[in-house]
Amino acid sequence: MEQQTIDAPGLAQMQHWTRVIGLAQQRILERSADLVERAMRFRSLEAHPNLEKIAEIQAQMANRSMALWEQFLARAGGSEGGEGEAPSQADLDRRFADPRWRDNPVFDLIRQIYLLASEFLLQLAENVDGLDSREKEKLRFVTQRFVEASSPSNFPFTNPLVIERTIETRGENLLTGLEHLLADIDRGQLTHTDGSAFELGRNIATTPGKVVHETPLYQLIQYAPATPDVMATPLLIFPPWINRFYILDLNPQKSFVKWAVDQGLTVFMVSWKSADAGMADVGLDDYVLRGQVDAIDVVRSLLGVPAVHAVGYCVAGTVLSATLALLAARGEADKVASATFFTTQVDFSQAGDLNLFVDDEQIALIESLVTEGFLDGRYLAATFNLLRGQDLIWNYVVNNYLLGNDYPQFDLLYWNGDTTNLPARWHRAYLTDFYRDNRLVQPGGLVVDGTPIDLSRVETPSYVQAGIEDHIAPACSVWKIMDHFTGPRRFVLAGSGHIAGVVNPPAAGKYQYWTSEAAHGDFDAFRAHAKETRGSWWPDWIAWLKGLDPTRVAASGARIPGEGALPAIEDAPGRYVRQR
Template sequence: MPSKVGPTDKTTDLFAELLMAQAQGALALFGQMLPQSDASVAESERESGDWAESAARLQAMWAEFQVDQMARVSAASPLMDPFQWGQMTETVLRQLPLANPEVQQKFWEEGLALTNAVLGQFGIGQNPAQNPGTEGSEPQLPRSDKRFADPSWRRQPYFAMVHQLYLLLSEQVLAMAENLEGLDAAKKRQLVFATKALIDGLSPANFPLTNPVAIEKALETRGESLVKGMENLLADLRRGQLTHTSPTAFKLGENIAVTPGKVVYETPLFQLIQYTPTTDKVLKTPLVIFPPWINRFYILDLAPKKSFVRWAVEQGITVFMVSWKSADATMADLQWDDYVQAQTDAIDHVRARLDVPSVHTIGYCVAGTTLAATLALLASRGEADKVASATFFTAQVDFEEAGDLKNFIDDHQIEALAQLSSDGIVDGRYLAAAFNVLRGNDLIWSYVEKNYLQGEEHPAFDLLHWNGDVTNLPARWHCAYLRDLYRDNRLVEPGALQVCGVPIDLRRIATPCYIQAGREDHIAPAKSVWKLTRHLSGPWTFVLAGSGHIAGVVNPPHAKKYQFWTNSGEPDSLDSFIAGAQEHPGSWWPHWRGWLESLDETSVPVRGRRKPGGRGDAVIEDAPGRYVATR
């Protein structure tokens, strides 16, 4: 990774200092609240010593961390604030009329009414005869949220009142942002997004002194949970990235990315892996998969039971996978042309290697966007027949309705991202943090609560391991991608963009296409993915899968999870597709395999270079290769 990635993020620093101060205060407070019952003097002294030891360890860890940070020339903290989240907070506070006396009066009146109602559930402030609850029953509170599902939030009046007031104020502030007038649609969406991000970050569940579950855990462990939690926090701050899974649970080539194969070709930008067949015959037309370069390729080759690659090989398909190299300083000048050229290069190499006229292709997410440009380029050159089919996993070409990611795409945000780059490279940790913010409660704050406040160990989860295995990107190309596609939506304007000197017109694509979208996708919304169908001149099949951007794709048939929808009619919108769709249980993978075979079911024996690394076949190394391990 780049050694210098820009100025330290003050929001992350302040958050860490606040957590540490509260943890230290909690240890001091709880240490003075030792039980005064029948415990012996020796037992009380032992407990007092445990609390004192925890407090001393916490203080020593914090002092060591501060010394370490001062010694660093440029401290990177993309952990919580990908693109100057602190400025997003300032925007919320500046634009919302929170200082308006009428607004404050409304907050006060509704807050007071809610407080009285909550306390009344505990018989506080009224005659016991008027108490609507019964002794030992759980209070019936007006608002619920999964963050406060633990009974500890309802057992004591203080914590019940705190989280109910928080939910009330959250509703009011978010409604204020949604109803604010005088902003254009883009600025309005950005304000609402920033407001929700700020509200989520201020939840009482995120701080040790207002989280009863964390307090109970601290009392139970005599402060050890807080010490362990702060160890987790400081480790993440040094790493510059939130940890979602056990860092030692997975190793490439041993328990993830283990499908056998060989690296058969490489360039400075990518390696090409060919997987070893497991059937006697395979489809004549091979498959080339282009994964997104924003993450590692093995999202499609996780643990064997989840591996799309392994499954496809078992279906009698000759599978090739592109493994993109994490960008370093030598790649700073790369542009979109280079990634499109890489795709055409991989296609040509596979055609020559197996002596076949064409290949099937898959493009996942941003690599699918680029695949569409590649197809248009080949069509303009009269070379469209090099690709027999194109499958798009949650890929967008029309970014008009591209979801919450558009909240990071304006001139200010793009400029901020460019300034965060070092040696022309965007540190992948910033991009990971941006994706985490899109689902802040699930991917940030739940881990703050469990791993920092309660000191829990990280789980062993291959998908989360992949999610944290970030890649760096060429800053020049990435900023151009955000500006030209996300912000200006130029890819769907015929001739507005050029690739390798050729104007791009998606209407030239006559290649048969299979388009998969996720019903709950927050990165590439289904409505946005659907729009690809509006720009093709050839036949297409659209499938809507249950779940989201990852689980909607990585859904092996044996798991029997989710469902998918097809529509054999001629829908002209996603709504009409859904209205006339047929639901199918389980994975869409077999449906895709049937579609692939419907194009050409010709099969050939596995011989020669169909099995990589055989006699006379020079290969570079075993899969998963070197590039996937570069940092």
Template sequence: MAEDAKLPTLEDMQHWTWVMGRAQQLMMESGIPTAPSDLPAMPTAIPPIPGLTDPATLKRTENFWADSLNLWQRFLDPAKASDHVESPDHARDKRFKDPAWRENPVFDWIRQSYFLISDHMMQGIDALHGVDEKQKEQIRFAMRGFLEAMSPSNFAATNPVVLEKTIETRGENLLKGLQNMLADLGKGQLTHTDPNAFEVGRNLAMTPGKVVHRTDLYELIQYSPTTDKVLAVPVVIFPPWINRFYILDLTPEKSFIRWAVEQGITVFMVSWKSADASLSHIVWDDYIAAQIETVDVIRDTLDVPSVHAIGYCVAGTTLAATLAVLAARGEAEKVKSATFFTAQVDFTRAGELLNFIDDEQLETIAKLSPDGFLDGRYMALTFNMLRGRDLIWNYVTNNYLLGEDYTPFDLLHWNGDTTNLPAKWHLSYLSDLYRDNLLVKPGALSAGGTPIDLTKVKTPAYIQAGKDDHIAPVESVFEITRHFGGPVKFLLAGSGHIAGVVNPPTQGKYQYWSNPDRVETLAEFIAGATETKGSWWPDWIGWLHDQDDATVSATGARLPGEGKLKAIGDAPGEYVRAR
């Protein structure tokens, strides 16, 4: 034994015994067993897997062992290690940003071994034969999720940062992390931010306004003007009912609604009700009917012929169908223009969410909805899995293993504020649109007895997509330009599904690309696009003025509750608070 090595003292042993005992007590109090029981028998043989015993696969196996040998040689011989050039992706991996992962030879070897195994497993999937591309992508997605879960950064014994913190705090980090984990298990949802830092109406969704209309499905909020003059044509916003509306009314400095009001716009917002058993009958037709009803209610209360409409994500998909229904009924003039935030109508290239759409998974969703609605926590888990490294395992490491406090973050608070979905509608949406792509087939779908044909839509449209959007990929969003028959303006914003939309001009973040030419493909758009630094919101407001620049005094019905619609209550209303 080395001279500087010390045996643990009795006090040390007593302390660590207490740590383990306290951890066991916490798990017992939560009802979680501390030891496995009734484990299934292990299979006696592994069935052969096509594509794993052919010469090409054996060659990949040979390459794997050769790379493993090279890794060992680098580990044992510092001279060889200095010659090794790490791939950029590995070098930038935030899971291993702490210097201890490289400075300590053992943890450097663990890190590089993980990369080696991960790379070869993914290469093996790419080389599979006899598997169609959709199945291969599903396997690739599942393997990527498995590898992210198996990262050495996710385990205390193989994470040098966690080990150091454990020694430093004498195990307090693990106990605090265990409490965090048990709390999440108790509520059935991963926590991303300080749950007490934000509250709707206190420091979120604070733009002044009134609820002026309410149905069993939605509330309609009208916001108070802050300018003497406003555009004659009002704006109505349809947010996705998969989340709460206040993603567009976060803290005041990030609020799209507050900014739009300050630009002299009369803004209405739909706040959808989180589904319960009373909404089990709701189908897509009901959301389309609600959008049409909202347009008519606003036209009547303000005595205007038309409105500008905005649809975000799934509500944008629905807005496209609504425009088609209005066109078929000869009522297209009710909507002066339509703006789409990261919305899809053609789901051929709908991204990784397609990996969750097959008959077996649709059957599972049906079983999860015995009372006619899907618990929003399931959808939250699905979206988290799309970015598991950032939205799951990052928090496992920081808050479960390191025992760190949750950081206040308004966007993540909204992300965890889930809504339930009507099961009948949700299943038909996944099967009719994601699986069968019926929306772009003229007449394949109808609403209220009216066939839907997107090619009949002539309404001027502003289509925004996010460059890094993983929920509505830019390649998919761009397809709207192929199906509408009217003038369209496509704009590509920096960042993704949320930050690409919620990007106030005052923050000076990101950029956007525009191209005035009529193009046939996304590649042509990008090739001729001009990049502009900062927010795309000013570009949109300029486009809106181009559609109709007339203004009126912000008096009478432009003041919430002063027109035909009387105020029911203050914004943000009741539905956004319902759980």
């Protein structure tokens, strides 16, 4: 079908657009006044706008808005002023990447008014004095979320792509989008991908293995060896219980599990049970003792080995640090030969935007969402999506609801929407004890099974991985493990963020990582001296692991799932990962 175009306005329309630009400028001023008023409520009379700076910003914005208007008039009159200028950073915004946002002067004006207003609002948020650092961050966060939500790309009559699609399809796109919207309302969750395209055990989470141990809290998966001999010390992975474990086993090309097996590791994976009413009272002791310590002891006993290499991802890494501290206090530290931490925080003093969700008001709100002793994982998924609202919310609002596009088939997005419920007691304790009160790094601040724990007693060799673009566990926050542990530590900064920074197979040839063989006092010093290496950090990790103990044994007997003292219960990935 021939593409529809929207002509530039004629002279008869100029009065209309003069009124539009005037109203737009008025809305900017009204919104800025409202924002300042809201900001002042944070600390009553202590919070106040920096009137001198705001007046300066208003003058700058007035001049720039007049320049926009003059540019619009020139284009409407047939001039192409500004042609040949290099694109600004704002012009590279993915929301407005389509040339139709610039080719048509009306939509170019709408786009630029929005970008100008957004800049104005964000600058106003920066110029409210009398707020402490936490309140200032909250004001920035709320303002940024408002700016994202109010983008003209998110509305059908201010988005040229939606208008053209509506003309081309005679409105069928909006009907399809309505069907998508109603289906998402029924699910209580924004859909990112075509879920019917994926099936656990068929084209996702496909690494061969067996469930060999099961408790009310977790299933233990043992993967089949792929080499004639294997490293003597097995690998035990603790994924976060706020997500499904198969982020580390998406497909054979991306799977960390398969890659680790191919390197000659005997790999075990913990698959946590999604919380139900029977897990209402599950807490830190359960995840440490009946989760991690139990799994460590089961693997050691099954294979007849003194220790395991442990991996903890995100929150599971946080709890792994508590497990290591408990084992050290009990004189059992040698049960873990090494610990690897993927994007893990133990010190939450610089924990990023998630810290904005752990004041008393936010915790009370979360508790109001609890039913039958557990928190529905969809609420937590919505929070994480909000941290990257443009990428994980509004992008899909436009594509799914306004353009009526078919859902893409993307395994990572399927995993992202596969939510897990959380025990209410544990989730509240995690927010208060770890995020809000930062008790994990206080010697004796937390007690596990009657034993006060102290991270400074952890001497286990540790590999600490962070993502340079991580918005959930900022790299500077992950670094703090280096400040609290006292054993051998290696810090690796990976390209990308919380997921892609971890799941980066060498064959993909993507991103990079930074390392430094020298000791550094803080994260900034590490960044200043670290050496960049192109590609995946996985080879660096396996080299580090082999350097601890290169001993290998035959891949036979108990090294084969189900052929040792623990018979196979069922095929991987098991039924816990399928429970909702």
